[in-house]
Structure formats: C-alpha cells, structure tokens
Amino acid sequence: MAQLQISNLTFSYEGSSNNVFENVSFSIDTTWKLGLIGRNGKGKTTLLNLLMGRYEYVGSISGETVFDCFPYAISESELDKSASELVNTWKPQVEEWQILIQLSQIGMDPECIYRPFGTLSYGERTRVMLAVLFASDDEMLLIDEPTNHLDKEAREIVKEYLKSKKGFILVSHDRDLLDAVTDHVLVLNRNSIEVQAGNFSSWQENKEKADAYALAENEKHLKEIGKLKTAADRSNRWAVKNENTKIGFDPLKEPERNISTRSYIGAKTKKMQARVKSYEKRMGREIEEKEGLLKDIETVADLKLNPLKYHKSVLVEARELSIGYGLGAPLFTDKTFKICQGERVFLSGRNGCGKTSLIKAILQEASEDPYEAKESFLNVTGELIVASGLKISYINQDTSFLKGTLREYAKAADLNESLFLAVLRRLDLEREQFAKDMTEFSEGQKKKVLIAGSLITPAHLYIWDEPLNYIDVFSRMQIEKLIREYQPTMLLVEHDVRFKEKVATGDIFI
Numbered sequence: 001m002a003q004l005q006i007s008n009l010t011f012s013y014e015g016s017s018n019n020v021f022e023n024v025s026f027s028i029d030t031t032w033k034l035g036l037i038g039r040n041g042k043g044k045t046t047l048l049n050l051l052m053g054r055y056e057y058v059g060s061i062s063g064e065t066v067f068d069c070f071p072y073a074i075s076e077s078e079l080d081k082s083a084s085e086l087v088n089t090w091k092p093q094v095e096e097w098q099i100l101i102q103l104s105q106i107g108m109d110p111e112c113i114y115r116p117f118g119t120l121s122y123g124e125r126t127r128v129m130l131a132v133l134f135a136s137d138d139e140m141l142l143i144d145e146p147t148n149h150l151d152k153e154a155r156e157i158v159k160e161y162l163k164s165k166k167g168f169i170l171v172s173h174d175r176d177l178l179d180a181v182t183d184h185v186l187v188l189n190r191n192s193i194e195v196q197a198g199n200f201s202s203w204q205e206n207k208e209k210a211d212a213y214a215l216a217e218n219e220k221h222l223k224e225i226g227k228l229k230t231a232a233d234r235s236n237r238w239a240v241k242n243e244n245t246k247i248g249f250d251p252l253k254e255p256e257r258n259i260s261t262r263s264y265i266g267a268k269t270k271k272m273q274a275r276v277k278s279y280e281k282r283m284g285r286e287i288e289e290k291e292g293l294l295k296d297i298e299t300v301a302d303l304k305l306n307p308l309k310y311h312k313s314v315l316v317e318a319r320e321l322s323i324g325y326g327l328g329a330p331l332f333t334d335k336t337f338k339i340c341q342g343e344r345v346f347l348s349g350r351n352g353c354g355k356t357s358l359i360k361a362i363l364q365e366a367s368e369d370p371y372e373a374k375e376s377f378l379n380v381t382g383e384l385i386v387a388s389g390l391k392i393s394y395i396n397q398d399t400s401f402l403k404g405t406l407r408e409y410a411k412a413a414d415l416n417e418s419l420f421l422a423v424l425r426r427l428d429l430e431r432e433q434f435a436k437d438m439t440e441f442s443e444g445q446k447k448k449v450l451i452a453g454s455l456i457t458p459a460h461l462y463i464w465d466e467p468l469n470y471i472d473v474f475s476r477m478q479i480e481k482l483i484r485e486y487q488p489t490m491l492l493v494e495h496d497v498r499f500k501e502k503v504a505t506g507d508i509f510i
Contacts, residue, residue, distance in 0.1 A: 002030045002064055004140065009059035011043075011050060018432065020046050023059070026195050028169075028186065030065050030140045033162075035178045035200060036171045038188030039428055040444030040472045044171045047188075048142045051169075069142040070133045071126075079118030083128045086117060094135040102131035106161045121351050123154030130158065134165060141168040147177055148469045149397075151351045152495055173444075173473050175200055176497045200473070235275045301426040303455060303478060307488035308391055310460045313340050315390060315489060316362055321382040323357050331357055332510045334382070339461070344483065344490045344503050349510035355493045356397070358510065359465055362491070366390050393459035397466040397493075399446040402438040406449065409438065415453055423452040427475055444470035451479070462490045468499060 009024040020043040028034060036044050050057055051067050072090040084096065100110050106127045112120060113128060120128065126146055133141055143162075147155045155177070162170070162181040169186070172178055178185075178200035185203045187194050196203050316339040324330035331354030339345050347355040361378055365386040402409065406424065410417040421434060427448045438446060447470050454462060468476055480502045483490070494500060 004028050004030055004061070004063040004065050007060045007062070009050070009057060009061065011046065011055060011057040021050075021057075024193055026186070026193055028184070028195060030063070031167050032184045033166050033182045034169045035182035035185045036169050036188070037178070037185055037200065037203070037473065039190075039474060040448065040470070041430065041433075041442055042188040044188060045144055045442065048144055048169070048171065051140075051142060066139045067142055068133055068136075068139050070129055070144060070146060072129055072132070074117065080116050082115060083113040083117055083132070087113075087132055090129075091132050091135065094132070098135040099131055102134050103128070105164070106131055107157050122149040123151065123157075123351050126150060126154070126158065127161075130161065139167070141165075142171075143168055144171045145173075145470060146170075147172065147174050147495070149351070149466065150495060151349065152497070153350055155495055155497075173468070173471060173476065174496060175473060175476075236273075301478070303423065303426055303482040305455055305482055305486040305488055306458050307462070307486060308458050308460045310341055310387060310390065312387055315339050315341060315387045315461050316491070317383075317385045319383040319385075321358075321380070321384055323354055323361055323381075324379045325357075325377050326379060330379075330381075335508070335510065337508050339489065339491060341460075341489050342487055343505045344488075344492065345506045345508055346500055346504050347491065347493045347510060348507050353510045355510055356465055358508075359394075359463055359491070359493070362386055362463065363392065363394060366392055387460075390461060391459045393454045393457040393462045395450045395454050395462075395464040395467045397469065399443065399450065402441070402446050402449060404437060406434050406438070409449065409453075413453055415456060419456050420452055423455055424448060427452060427478070428472075442470070444472055444475075447471050448475065455482075460489060462488050463492075464490065465493045466495075467492070468494055468496050 005027045007025050009021050010019055011021045012019040036047070038044050046055075048069055049055055051061065052069050053067075068091065072086070074086065078086060087094065087096075087099065096113075099113065103110055103113070108124070108127050108131065112124055117125065117128075130143075130146065133143070146158055146162075150158065155174070159177050159180050162168075162177075165181075170178070170182060180199075182199045183197065185196050185198065185200060187196065187203065187207075196206065198206075317337070319336050321335045322330045322333040331352075332349075335358075337345075347358065349355055357378065361380050361384055364378065365384050404412075406421060407417055409415075410420045424433075425431070429445060429448055433441065433445065438449065441449070447467065451467060451471075454464070468479075471479075476496065476499055480499060483503045490503075492504075
C-alpha cells in the first residue's frame with residue numbers, strides 16, 4: 001500500500017487565461033479502484049497527463065509510484081506492426097508470457113498479438129492494450145475511456161476484466177462500468193475536488209443529498225437576510241425621522257417639549273442606529289455563511305427540441321434487406337423492420353456488423369441528390385423504403401472534421417448562431433470556448449457541438465451514431481430527460497446501458 005499525494009497543484013495550458021487546476025490538493029491510495037468523474041473540459045485527461053509527467057506544472061505530485069496509461073499512442077505507420085512488436089515501445093520491461101496471461105484473462109486468442117494491429121477491431125485493440133497495461137506489477141494504471149466505440153459484448157468483457165483488477169484510475173462516463181469496477185471516486189466538481197469511498201451511484205446519492213441540503217440552507221439564509229434587511233431599513237428610517245425632530249418645534253403645538261428634549265431624542269436616535277449596525281453585522285454573518293453553499297451544485301438545464309410531425313406513421317421500412325460493400329460478402333442479410341413515428345429504436349449488434357452501414361443506406365435513400373447514390377460503394381438488396389420528403393437530423397460518430405470557431409461552424413452549417421450557442425451553454429460549454437478553434441476542444445466538447453447542432457435542427461427523424469462517446473455523465477442525464485419529454489422519432493447506435501434503459505422503445509438486432 002502506498003499513498004499518492006497531490007499538493008497545491010496548479011496548471012494551465014499555454015495561451016489560456018484560466019487555470020485548469022489551481023492550488024489543488026488531495027491524496028489517494030495506489031491500490032484503490034478509483035473512478036475519475038467530472039464534466040467535459042474539467043481536466044480529467046489533463047490530470048492523467050500530469051501524473052504521467054507530460055506537462056510542466058506548479059506544486060508537487062509525490063509518492064513512490066510508477067504510472068502507465070491506456071490507450072497507448074499509435075501512429076498510422078505503426079498499424080502494420082503487430083502488438084508483439086509494438087510492446088517494445090509501449091512497455092519494454094514486460095515479457096511476452098506476462099502479456100499472454102493477461103490475454104487469457106480478458107478472453108483474447110494469443111494469436112492476435114502477432115497480427116497487424118490495424119487488422120484488429122476496436123474491441124480487440126482495447127483488450128490487447130489493456131492486457132499489455134496490466135502485464136506488470138507495482139504500477140498505478142491510468143485508464144482513459146476504455147469502452148468508447150465498443151459494442152455491448154466487448155464492454156461486458158472489459159467490465160469483468162477490470163472488476164478483477166486494482167490499483168488504477170479510470171476515466172469513464174459509462175455509469176454501468178463505474179458502478180461495477182470502482183471502490184472510490186475522485187470527483188472534479190465545479191470549484192473543488194473531492195475523494196469519496198464507493199462507486200458512482202453511491203457518490204451520486206450522497207451528492208444529491210448534499211445539494212438538497214445546500215439549497216435548503218441557501219434558501220434559509222436568503223430569507224433571514226431579507227428579514228434583517230427589512231428590519232434594518234425600518235430602524236434606519238425611524239432613526240432618521242427621529243433625528244429630524246431635534247431641530248425646530250412649535251411651542252403652541254408641542255407644549256411638552258423644551259430644549260432639554262434634544263438630548264433625549266439624540267440618545268434614542270443613537271440607540272436606533274446601533275440597532276441598524278447590529279442588523280448589518282448579522283446580515284454580514286448570514287451572507288458569509290451563504291457564500292460557497294452553491295459553488296459545486298450540478299444544475300442540469302432543460303433542453304428543448306422541436307421534432308416535426310410527418311403525415312404518415314411509418315417513416316422507414318425494410319423488407320428482407322441485405323447490405324454489403326462491392327462484391328464482398330454482405331454485412332447482414334434478410335432484415336425486416338419498421339421505424340414508426342414516436343419510436344426510439346436502437347441498432348444493436350457487434351462492432352463491424354453493419355450498423356453504421358445501415359444508417360448510410362437510409363441517409364442515401366432519403367437524399368434528394370440524384371448523384372449521391374451513384375457515388376456510393378454500398379450494395380443494397382431487398383427493399384429499403386424511406387418516406388418521401390423526410391427531414392433527417394444526423395450525428396456522425398466522427399468529429400475529426402470540426403475545425404474553426406463555433407460561429408464559423410454555425411454559418412457553414414446554416415444554423416441559427418444565437419440559438420446554437422445558447423444550447424451549447426446549456427450543455428455546459430464555457431463561453432471562453434466560443435472564440436477558440438474547435439481543434440483545441442476535448443472530444444466530449446466536440447460531441448456537444450454535434451449534439452447542439454442536431455437539437456436545433458427541426459426534423460422528422462433524428463439519427464445519432466454513437467452520440468455519447470466522451471460525453472460527461474451529467475450531460476447524458478440531461479439528454480435522457482430531453483428525449484423522454486419530447487419523444488422524438490430516433491434511430492440510435494449507442495452502447496450506454498443506462499441511457500438505453502431510459503429512452504429506448506425498441507431494438508433492431510443486426
């Protein structure tokens with residue numbers, strides 16, 4: 001057992017006006033199974049990079065701890081190499097037999113480490129890298145979003161593997177994974193950092209109770225401040241009015257008064273003014289106690305959606321549909337299904353089974369461009385019927401095309417700029433991001449750009465292909481609430497179990 005101590009950590013990126021971390025201090029045990037939780041852009045991946053020594057910082061990170069981090073960097077030119085060859089770069093101190101032990105634990109055929117890495121699926125690449133990561137002892141392992149792009153089956157395998165391990169920090173927005181594999185959480189709140197025993201759900205329950213208490217205390221202080229302010233104003237008016245009576249009086253109208261009355265009035269005024277000062281001191285104490293109560297409250301702003309109504313019930317229908325590429329074998333065959341108005345249908349199946357290809361076929365069929373179909377390599381047989389004139393709002397899983405500022409993107413995509421930026425603010429994107437080039441955004445922030453653009457686009461059908469990769473937990477719950485409230489017609493590829501439980505009305509299994 002060893003302790004990792006972070007003291008007065010301060011860090012900001014070059015050219016940024018704000019610090020990512022400022023005088024941050026906490027300590028953790030290196031044998032914990034620690035979940036790292038926080039909003040997009042709060043610095044989760046940055047913290048992992050700081051622990052790996054990749055950035056210069058102010059403060060100290062102390063403890064006899066060696067770190068290693070998932071995923072390993074791999075260039076396009078290295079995709080032709082096997083994992084066995086790449087290990088010399090990733091983790092040169094381990095021997096092949098150690099990796100083979102981990103591969104058997106994570107359910108991988110040992111042969112896979114001798115194949116070119118580029119021929120492996122996303123799930124296979126993830127599992128091979130995790131096997132390499134855990135192949136040596138006495139390290140604290142940093143794991144950044146291991147289940148992104150993985151299908152349900154691969155996620156379950158990764159989850160079971162991590163359940164058997166310890167001594168890691170896991171960055172993930174997958175609530176099911178966090179609950180299954182972590183025993184502590186490190187939470188990057190809005191203005192503080194906390195370490196707590198338990199998993200995501202236990203932390204969330206405690207967080208909701210703490211937020212409810214803070215809101216109640218804040219309301220109590222506000223009421224008390226209001227009462228004190230009213231009393232102070234009233235006493236101050238009385239004091240001023242009383243003081244004004246010291247000068248000048250009519251002996252005929254006020255025969256009981258004489259010059260000595262002035263000292264009595266002065267004493268009474270002084271007493272009233274002292275009372276005002278007492279009220280003001282009490283107000284100061286109430287305001288001081290109120291400050292900071294709401295600094296870490298996670299308020300999830302409501303989103304809006306304006307789905308269009310179509311004049312027919314069935315929007316998409318497939319009969320004995322098969323899809324492939326060129327002359328190769330079909331990805332799937334003989335699929336028959338309908339997508340009706342008001343349904344939220346999830347495409348389910350293993351990576352590479354043709355989910356994204358089906359989406360492309362639907363978009364192609366819905367296109368009003370007569371040349372688009374001619375340029376496609378898709379080989380579609382059977383019937384695929386998309387309602388005429390159907391308006392579709394589409395989120396691609398790829399974010400690499402996002403460049404330039406948000407305003408430039410809104411103009412190019414013909415989006416209402418003010419509405420677009422307002423929705424991004426509700427998705428917790430900071431205003432300072434508005435002027436930045438999107439290449440500087442985190443992957444979660446890029447995903448929010450695509451989601452915001454889709455939400456403000458009126459459509460009959462919303463097609464979202466893995467929209468929640470890298471999206472923080474709070475925004476996921478925000479989007480869940482939106483979908484449940486407005487009940488748009490949707491076709492989704494998404495492997496987040498909790499999200500699917502909340503919004504799905506049906507499945508298409510491929």
